[in-house]
Amino acid sequence: MGERERHVPVLLERCLELLAPALTGPGAVHVDATLGLGGHAEAVLAAHPDLTLVGLDRDPQALELAGRRLARFAARTHLVHAVYDELPDVLARLDIAAVNGLLFDLGVSSLQLDEAARGFAYAQDAPLDMRMDQSRGQTAGDVVNTYSAADLARILRVYGEERFASRIAAAIVRERTKSPLTSSARLAELVRDAIPAPARRTGGHPAKRTFQALRIEVNGELAALETALPAALDALVPGGRMVVLSYHSLEDRLVKRAFAERARSTAPIELPVELPGMGPTLRLLTKGGSESASETEVALNPRAASVRLRAAERVDPAGTGPARKGSGGQRPGREPRPPRRPKAMHQPGTPTANRRAGDKNGRSTSD
Numbered sequence: 001m002g003e004r005e006r007h008v009p010v011l012l013e014r015c016l017e018l019l020a021p022a023l024t025g026p027g028a029v030h031v032d033a034t035l036g037l038g039g040h041a042e043a044v045l046a047a048h049p050d051l052t053l054v055g056l057d058r059d060p061q062a063l064e065l066a067g068r069r070l071a072r073f074a075a076r077t078h079l080v081h082a083v084y085d086e087l088p089d090v091l092a093r094l095d096i097a098a099v100n101g102l103l104f105d106l107g108v109s110s111l112q113l114d115e116a117a118r119g120f121a122y123a124q125d126a127p128l129d130m131r132m133d134q135s136r137g138q139t140a141g142d143v144v145n146t147y148s149a150a151d152l153a154r155i156l157r158v159y160g161e162e163r164f165a166s167r168i169a170a171a172i173v174r175e176r177t178k179s180p181l182t183s184s185a186r187l188a189e190l191v192r193d194a195i196p197a198p199a200r201r202t203g204g205h206p207a208k209r210t211f212q213a214l215r216i217e218v219n220g221e222l223a224a225l226e227t228a229l230p231a232a233l234d235a236l237v238p239g240g241r242m243v244v245l246s247y248h249s250l251e252d253r254l255v256k257r258a259f260a261e262r263a264r265s266t267a268p269i270e271l272p273v274e275l276p277g278m279g280p281t282l283r284l285l286t287k288g289g290s291e292s293a294s295e296t297e298v299a300l301n302p303r304a305a306s307v308r309l310r311a312a313e314r315v316d317p318a319g320t321g322p323a324r325k326g327s328g329g330q331r332p333g334r335e336p337r338p339p340r341r342p343k344a345m346h347q348p349g350t351p352t353a354n355r356r357a358g359d360k361n362g363r364s365t366s367d
Helices: 012-023 039-047 060-069 071-076 084-093 110-114 140-146 149-159 165-176 184-194 208-219 221-235 249-262 295-300
Strands: 029-032 052-057 077-081 099-105 236-246 282-284 308-314
Touching (some): 012 039, 012 099, 029 039, 039 071, 052 060, 099 221, 140 165, 149 165, 149 208, 165 184, 184 208, 208 221, 221 236, 221 249, 236 249
Parallel strands (some): 029 099, 099 236
């Protein structure tokens, strides 16, 4: 087995632990929405002998390598060339109505980072490509050579959270008037020179945020993720579980919001009990909102350093749920609360008195 096939999946044991309760039943279906080199998929297939895997990836080269790695499981795998926002169409073509598990390992893959010719790494000189699927779409070279200074600055500011976005964009536009920008090394040097010297000394490589922003723009990553998350959650059966590994705050913010919206009640806040079908449809599984890799794992696998893991389980909102906090109603497994003494009309209510039970789900200071 080659070095690529031996890559170390991020937070593998934790992912297996979180997904296992949903995948143990007969006929379980698990979707790896970002198959990559197949490390997570291989472990899931080995742990659950009756499971069927659907693996998606937009990178044909990754699919080929993952196919070799998963060859012994070929009878129960479907490997599909697709982006994760195409999941509903993929499941429909496979005649799969719902799934038991879902895994998203977001961002750029080990294969793409290690292949210098792909242009993802600012530390290695290569053509400015950055496409995860090299069979279609614009390249990073197209972006830096054709976008206006204003559009470049917007991309760098929004997708790269780059505070010197306008300076970098102006430097790119000036440089490309001399000759087109085609080299990742040349772009990295240009970005470095555009950033004030004191700011270069902290925060890693000065071009890191610019390359991240260009990659996200070229591949439409955030737009695809924003579409994919609700569709993926809709595809889960009750009791099904979804795990998402994010590597920067923009991804994690979208995941956090998608989970939080479904982890709270949709019933009117004034009602003392949940109405049937209006309770939360997700139960958050990760403590404190998100989890990160341990120091030990980061030492063994440096690409785990920035990971944020979130996980949730789909629950059935049918039936009358528990009474809400502050309602005085009876909660399952507890004695009824004594009725609350009414306040005088002139006394302001406390801000949290009528807050819904699920409102804090997913709110974490560790984004």
